[in-house]
Ligand SMILES: Nc1ncnc2c1ncn2[C@@H]1O[C@H](COP(=O)(O)OP(=O)(O)OP(=O)(O)O)[C@@H](O)[C@H]1O
């Protein structure tokens with residue numbers, strides 16, 4: 001079943017000098033239920049804008065997005081979506097536990113139930129023992145894990161992730177990617193993961209969209225036919241990374257020529 005269908009999406013901004021900036025060109029793609037889809041594109045091409053539109057935080061200028069066959073309308077409550085940003089964006093004056101509980105505060109659960117749910121996801125993110133710490137007392141990688149736990153705590157149907165590991169050192173990022181895949185396999189969420197890191201996208205996803213410079217559109221869709229759990233040193237992933245790197249270069253050459 002297609003969980004998300006994006007058809008001919010367009011987005012432009014009107015800038016302060018009244019000029020128009022076309023950010024999303026004519027973008028179409030589908031995401032199946034339970035899929036891990038990466039969107040890989042150059043810096044500034046409109047990836048964060050796209051995620052904001054999917055989350056209903058930003059309006060679209062044309063086209064349509066369907067989630068569970070219903071159109072996404074900005075500002076309207078649609079399905080439950082989790083959003084993990086590039087930076088953890090935790091509240092420094094609340095403990096790790098209280099940060100993860102935060103999105104549940106205005107829901108229907110009692111305080112005890114909220115704490116139970118928060119605990120479950122803290123454990124899934126391997127943060128047991130750090131519940132009472134404050135964000136500035138834990139490492140960047142742990143903060144990012146807390147942000148993932150917070151996004152999962154609302155039990156979203158779809159998890160949107162915007163370059164969540166790009167500020168981490170490579171070793172920490174590798175551990176985090178592994179954890180993320182484990183969580184994905186345990187929870188079977190549909191994940192859309194935005195990145196400009198080719199090997200990260202290849203390692204993580206079932207399917208990968210390579211998108212162009214602004215105004216962004218899909219340049220190529222690739223399926224990564226390697227089972228999970230995956231090994232970083234798998235030759236098939238390495239070959240795929242090389243293939244995608246070549247595609248990227250080719251895309252840039254075409255862009256420079258046009
Ligand atoms: N609210 C806004 N008003 C005007 N322009 C905007 C707005 N939001 C984003 N833009 C512009 O849209 C373009 C795409 O931005 P976006 O943040 O979506 O790119 P990105 O692909 O996420 O980049 P990066 O990889 O650096 O995170 C940029 O040129 C940006 O300046």
Ligand SMILES: [Mg+2]
Nearest residue numbers: 047048049162
């Ligand atoms: Mg961005």
